[in-house]
Structure formats: C-alpha cells, structure tokens
Amino acid sequence: MRCTVFGTGYLGATHAACMAELGHEVLGVDIDEGKIAKLASGEVPFYEPGLADTLRRNLDSGRLRFTTSYAEAAAFADLHFLGVGTPQKKGEYGADLRHVHAVVDALAPLLDRPAVIVGKSTVPVGTAAELAVRASGLAPAGDAVEVAWNPEFLREGHAVVDTLRPDRVVVGVDPTRDGRAEALLRELYADLIAAEVPFLLTDLPTAELVKVSANAFLATKISFINAISEVCEAAGADVGALADALGHDARIGRRFLGAGLGFGGGCLPKDIRAFMARAGELGANQALMFLREVDSINMRRRTKMVELATRAVGGSLLGSTVAVLGAAFKPDSDDVRDSPALNVAGMLQLHGATVTVYDPKAMDNSRRLFPTLTYATTAIEACDGADAVLLATEWDEFRSLEPADLDGVVRSRVIVDGRRCLAADRWRAAGWTYFALGSKADGNERANRTGRVITPAGN
Numbered sequence: 001m002r003c004t005v006f007g008t009g010y011l012g013a014t015h016a017a018c019m020a021e022l023g024h025e026v027l028g029v030d031i032d033e034g035k036i037a038k039l040a041s042g043e044v045p046f047y048e049p050g051l052a053d054t055l056r057r058n059l060d061s062g063r064l065r066f067t068t069s070y071a072e073a074a075a076f077a078d079l080h081f082l083g084v085g086t087p088q089k090k091g092e093y094g095a096d097l098r099h100v101h102a103v104v105d106a107l108a109p110l111l112d113r114p115a116v117i118v119g120k121s122t123v124p125v126g127t128a129a130e131l132a133v134r135a136s137g138l139a140p141a142g143d144a145v146e147v148a149w150n151p152e153f154l155r156e157g158h159a160v161v162d163t164l165r166p167d168r169v170v171v172g173v174d175p176t177r178d179g180r181a182e183a184l185l186r187e188l189y190a191d192l193i194a195a196e197v198p199f200l201l202t203d204l205p206t207a208e209l210v211k212v213s214a215n216a217f218l219a220t221k222i223s224f225i226n227a228i229s230e231v232c233e234a235a236g237a238d239v240g241a242l243a244d245a246l247g248h249d250a251r252i253g254r255r256f257l258g259a260g261l262g263f264g265g266g267c268l269p270k271d272i273r274a275f276m277a278r279a280g281e282l283g284a285n286q287a288l289m290f291l292r293e294v295d296s297i298n299m300r301r302r303t304k305m306v307e308l309a310t311r312a313v314g315g316s317l318l319g320s321t322v323a324v325l326g327a328a329f330k331p332d333s334d335d336v337r338d339s340p341a342l343n344v345a346g347m348l349q350l351h352g353a354t355v356t357v358y359d360p361k362a363m364d365n366s367r368r369l370f371p372t373l374t375y376a377t378t379a380i381e382a383c384d385g386a387d388a389v390l391l392a393t394e395w396d397e398f399r400s401l402e403p404a405d406l407d408g409v410v411r412s413r414v415i416v417d418g419r420r421c422l423a424a425d426r427w428r429a430a431g432w433t434y435f436a437l438g439s440k441a442d443g444n445e446r447a448n449r450t451g452r453v454i455t456p457a458g459n
C-alpha cells in the first residue's frame, strides 16, 4: 500500500525506509531541501546503524522516494504519517506544536479524497482530537479526513530493528468513526502482526498517553537508580553491584538501571517536562509532581560529574586540561540534543578548564552547538596532555580503551568514568586514579600534576 511520512528526521526517515522495507510504496516529505536531497541520493543525514542500507535498498527498488512537495504527497497516498519535531518551548516546559500544526495546515487543504493522518510525533494528550477538528475543517473532503495516533517507541541507535520488530504497535483511533483507520494500519503492519507483535487498539488520548507514560517510566527508572547512586556515593557502596542485585528480581529487571551521567537526548528530558505541563493544564498538577524530582535528580548528575572532575584535577578546574570522551547523548547516535556529555564539557569550560572533546560520530553536531570547545580527531589526541580524562558517552571505542593506550599521552593518569563502563580494577592496577559516579572514591588518590594532593573522600 501507499503512505507518506511528513518529517524525515531521526523518526521520520527511519519510519519511511522501514515501511518501504515492509513492501509499501512510501514518499518522505520534509521542508528541509538539503535533507531531502541527501535522502533521495541514498545518504542518511544523521548517524543511525543499519539505516543507510535500508534506505538505499528501498530507493533502488523504487518503493521509496522523497520530496518537498505537499501537493505531490497529497496526490500520492491517502495514509499520511506525521513525524515532525515537538521540541520543548523556549523558557517553558510545554511542547511546541508549531511543526505539527504547520503540517496539518498545509496538508489538509490539499485533501480532496478520504484520508487518514496518523500522528507518530510525541504530543501532549488532546492534540490528536484538536488536529482532527483542524484537519476536517480545512480539507475539501471535510469529515472524510480522519486522525489516528500511532506513537513511536524506537530508540536511537536501534531505530531500524525497533521499527521492524517493535515490542508493540499502539494505535489510537476515534471510536465513533467507521474503523477505516484501524483497517489501514492493520494492513500496513500486517507483517509485524503476523510475527506476533502485539497490535493494541485504543482511543486517541490513551495512545498519546501511552507514549509519554512510557518515557516518564523510563526516565523515572534511571533517576531512581541515580538517586540510590547518590546514597551509595555517601555510604561507600557500589551502585553497579546494587543494580545487578536489584535487577535479578524479575519484577524490577536490570534494564534502565544504568547509573551514571543520566538521561539526555531529544526525547526523555523534554517529554517528561511536556507531560508535567499538560497535566497542569488538565488540572492534574499534583499527579506528576514526582517528575520534577526525576528531572532534578537527572540534572544533578551533570553537576556531580563536574564536581568529580574538579576533585580529579586537584581541586580547581581553572587552568586545567580535561579530555571529554563522548559528545552524543548515547552511544551509536550522533544526536547531541540535551547531551549530558556536552553539558558537562560546557560547564568545565565555564569553570576555567581547557576542554578537548572527541566523539566517534557526533563531532559536526557538537561543533555547531558548542563552537568554543576544542575538538580532537581521535580519543588519544583528545587525551594529549590531559590532567583528567572524562568518559561521558559509553561508545565501544571507549569501553575498549586500555590504560596503556593513554600512558605517556596524558599528563596525569586520572580517569573519571561517568558511565561506569570501564573495568575499575584494570585501570587501578595500571596505576591510574579511577573515579566513577556511584561508587566510593578511589582509595589510591594521590598527588596529581601540580603536586596538589587529592584527599581520599567517601563520595
């Protein structure tokens, strides 16, 4: 069958390529001409493992095309996915829906046949119902234009697999309608349904809420372990061993109990804030108060990392040289939106450190966002002359670093593991001072480059 996808960013480009992979004819639409030109020539404008192959295979098959023309898109299909950004409003918690509105306002007047607009963007509950009124009011086909919601749960770095084999497909429809939207989406996802991916049909507000509730839960789980991490640091316990023990309880599970620098990216931080804002608008202010704490715990990890770095260089960042390994908000992505790594790098610089950053894939995006930081072309180059090395994003390339790789490169053999992904014993055995968020401080702290003594402390 045919469909369009409006917005060809991390979500939309993946969805378009994967729908074509399922055998459908797909037209991706974006207002960014450069992005569309790249996609049309087989180039993915961002880093996502496996996506380039899927894109090229489906461009070659002729099933996948890209355009900036809304008129072409309206003529092409009667099933239109909406995957544009819903960022946090400037200076407010709420979601900025201007891109979502722009799509509907430009597309609906072109819809002169029955059509279904299917939202995939993450939106405040109530948006779908509002868009349904907006679309049918603007469309020549009137009420024959319907809105459904099919929230997306893919993770960056695993986007292709998550789209082709999701844990579930959630479809929200208006129950007063004739079932056309459900039928179209069942047909579109027939291969997934045949592979026993649960297809969960709900009303519109429930589908919208499933998405933000899932992200709120994930964020809460991460902040839970990071709150416990603070207690571990104070008590001299080890949060990694604690999380392993907790995770054996099947009711809890080990996933998303990774303590460290906390969550960032284009989703969890802005989604929990928009969820709080929307609950407030609905008069349910009290309900999500805990998410404020989830957010604060998360942001505290970043300042905690700066404190640890300060200790690691001997008490003052002023005049120090710090290497930051990692800039993306997570490994296997080049996304630097609300990246804890870059946030920390920026704070270190504000405190007077000379900061050199290296990331395997996110260098261009980082330079655009933080042009005043220094960037290296390899991890080793970033560590040249460093008083401390900070590991901020757990790329495999950094996990597999050996202490010997950096001996003779750094000025002081001091490492701060913000993602708890290095073997502490190996680094200590090699004579390094090893700090990690969520553990008692290194017992072998010692005089560093300036002869300043870093005192062993309990956190």
Ligand SMILES: NC(=O)c1ccc[n+]([C@@H]2O[C@H](COP(=O)([O-])OP(=O)(O)OC[C@H]3O[C@@H](n4cnc5c(N)ncnc54)[C@H](O)[C@@H]3O)[C@@H](O)[C@H]2O)c1
Binding pocket: 006, 007, 008, 009, 010, 011, 012, 029, 030, 031, 032, 035, 083, 084, 085, 086, 099, 102, 103, 120, 121, 122, 123, 152, 153, 154, 155, 156, 266, 267
């Ligand atoms: N990134 C993810 O992993 C992910 C996963 C699930 C859900 N989401 C949600 O999906 C939505 C998109 O996120 P993203 O990360 O892909 O954002 P993004 O910024 O990477 O992509 C958005 C795209 O929309 C395009 N766009 C803006 N206005 C447009 C218009 N009027 N017409 C056509 N295209 C337009 C932009 O040019 C851009 O290419 C957000 O609501 C996000 O919360 C994202």
Ligand SMILES: O=c1ccn([C@@H]2O[C@H](COP(=O)(O)OP(=O)(O)O[C@H]3O[C@H](CO)[C@@H](O)[C@H](O)[C@H]3O)[C@@H](O)[C@H]2O)c(=O)[nH]1
Binding pocket: 122, 152, 153, 154, 155, 156, 157, 215, 218, 222, 255, 256, 257, 258, 259, 260, 261, 262, 263, 264, 265, 266, 267, 268, 271, 329, 330
């Ligand atoms: O145990 C963990 C797991 C993750 N993180 C951090 O949490 C953030 C988010 O990670 P992840 O959820 O894997 O990445 P996203 O690609 O942002 O995916 C989330 O946000 C998407 C957009 O809404 C959803 O579709 C996904 O289901 C949801 O996992 C990253 O900074 C991670 O470093 C931790 O600190 N500890």
